[in-house]
Amino acid sequence: MKRYYQEEIETASREQIREWQSERLVKQVKHVWDNVPFYRKRMEEAGLTPDDIKSVDDLHKLPFITKDDLRDCYPTGLVAKPLSECVRIQSTSGTTGKRVVAFYTQHDIDLWEDCCARAIVAAGGTNEDVCQVSYGYGLFTGGSGLNGGSHKVGCLTLPMSSGNTERQIQFMTDLGSTIICCTPSYAAYLAESINERGVKDQIKLKAGIFGAEAWTEEMRHDIENQLGIKAYDIYGLTEISGPGVSFECEEQNGMHVNEDHFIAEVINPKTGEVLPDGEKGELVFSCITKEAFPLLRYRTRDICILSHEKCSCGRTHVRMTKPLGRSDDMLIVKGVNVFPSQIETVLLNKGYPANYQIIVDRVNNSDTIEVQVEMTAEMFSDNVGTISAKEKDLVDALKAMLGIYAKVKLVDPKTITRSEGKAVRVIDKRNLYKG
Numbered sequence: 001m002k003r004y005y006q007e008e009i010e011t012a013s014r015e016q017i018r019e020w021q022s023e024r025l026v027k028q029v030k031h032v033w034d035n036v037p038f039y040r041k042r043m044e045e046a047g048l049t050p051d052d053i054k055s056v057d058d059l060h061k062l063p064f065i066t067k068d069d070l071r072d073c074y075p076t077g078l079v080a081k082p083l084s085e086c087v088r089i090q091s092t093s094g095t096t097g098k099r100v101v102a103f104y105t106q107h108d109i110d111l112w113e114d115c116c117a118r119a120i121v122a123a124g125g126t127n128e129d130v131c132q133v134s135y136g137y138g139l140f141t142g143g144s145g146l147n148g149g150s151h152k153v154g155c156l157t158l159p160m161s162s163g164n165t166e167r168q169i170q171f172m173t174d175l176g177s178t179i180i181c182c183t184p185s186y187a188a189y190l191a192e193s194i195n196e197r198g199v200k201d202q203i204k205l206k207a208g209i210f211g212a213e214a215w216t217e218e219m220r221h222d223i224e225n226q227l228g229i230k231a232y233d234i235y236g237l238t239e240i241s242g243p244g245v246s247f248e249c250e251e252q253n254g255m256h257v258n259e260d261h262f263i264a265e266v267i268n269p270k271t272g273e274v275l276p277d278g279e280k281g282e283l284v285f286s287c288i289t290k291e292a293f294p295l296l297r298y299r300t301r302d303i304c305i306l307s308h309e310k311c312s313c314g315r316t317h318v319r320m321t322k323p324l325g326r327s328d329d330m331l332i333v334k335g336v337n338v339f340p341s342q343i344e345t346v347l348l349n350k351g352y353p354a355n356y357q358i359i360v361d362r363v364n365n366s367d368t369i370e371v372q373v374e375m376t377a378e379m380f381s382d383n384v385g386t387i388s389a390k391e392k393d394l395v396d397a398l399k400a401m402l403g404i405y406a407k408v409k410l411v412d413p414k415t416i417t418r419s420e421g422k423a424v425r426v427i428d429k430r431n432l433y434k435g
């Protein structure tokens with residue numbers, strides 16, 4: 001079986017990768033200097049000209065780009081090619097502020113699809129596979145990115161888009177899908193629906209490629225067991241291209257960054273200092289091959305760790321942990337940093353399904369946090385005493401994990417709204433009072 005999509009690139013020596021990165025970075029800096037007034041101004045403010053960037057060692061000299069810069073430059077202020085040479089846009093949902101619009105030339109799309117193809121082959125995909133793409137299509141990058149990757153691998157591609165679970169399961173059984181690509185929360189929901197309908201023996205899935213939202217190892221095991229598949233993580237963001245910036249191999253231990261296209265750095269989010277391998281910090285990406293929307297040193301707000309340790313799969317590109325949190329998602333409750341993923345870990349460890357909601361509020365100037373969790377049908381009991389004992393058990397476990405008291409409310413099975421895209425896990429009512 002084919003193990004790599006682009007073997008020479010994916011298993012290149014570190015020296016070779018460094019050489020590609022240096023050469024492409026130098027070229028990219030000149031490209032943005034010549035074509036994007038925003039970059040030229042930023043570089044001039046930092047006292048830089050393109051001559052100051054001679055290799056990847058000089059990357060740290062360049063100023064960062066933030067989501068605020070993207071907002072200020074909306075919609076075309078960062079585009080480095082004439083619009084006549086661009087063939088597509090993709091966009092974020094804009095749920096946390098103004099939406100980001102990214103531009104692509106045909107060449108950009110081609111390289112992006114290569115990245116997604118690498119992820120599919122790493123998950124065991126070949127031209128014998130039937131690949132069901134159940135990410136949203138349209139402006140969202142998930143659907144079209146993996147659709148393109150699936151074509152490149154030669155899989156029979158099912159462009160399902162998200163939603164319509166009945167039809168998803170019907171195509172999955174009738175056409176024998178072997179790979180499914182969607183958000184992990186939708187995968188969990190599909191697994192639940194498949195088991196409810198008793199059609200698990202009719203599905204042929206062997207692998208899933210899940211991304212676009214945070215998920216835990218516990219959730220991975222849950223999905224793997226319920227569907228009888230291997231569940232692979234994929235990472236990306238619209239600003240940088242879309243899914244496929246990095247992807248998991250058979251090791252399932254960190255995602256290989258496609259370093260011939262993206263240079264990854266981890267920085268101290270407070271000082272901007274670049275941190276060594278193994279240290280936790282904010283992930284920063286520089287796009288060195290993109291033509292239309294080549295962000296350099298873009299701060300992702302994702303907190304993670306990089307590792308250059310050798311991987312048994314033979315790929316030599318650096319691995320990143322799945323984001324350990326997002327500075328955007330991080331809740332500060334009673335002065336303590338709380339990540340929704342920590343709460344999810346506790347729930348899944350205690351045997352609860354990943355159907356929960358976190359409600360943060362402020363009562364009498366004091367923060368409160370409540371976790372509403374669905375019971376499984378087996379746990380469901382009319383005995384009030386049993387339920388309060390279960391709630392108390394979760395309160396204790398959450399206190400041990402978070403260091404603060406969180407109220408727990410167990411709710412009846414199927415009462416928390418299911419999502420077909422990104423799950424809404426947190427309702428922060430404190431935001432409503434901000435004016």
Ligand SMILES: [Zn+2]
Pocket residue numbers: 249250251256311312313314315
């Ligand atoms: Zn690997």
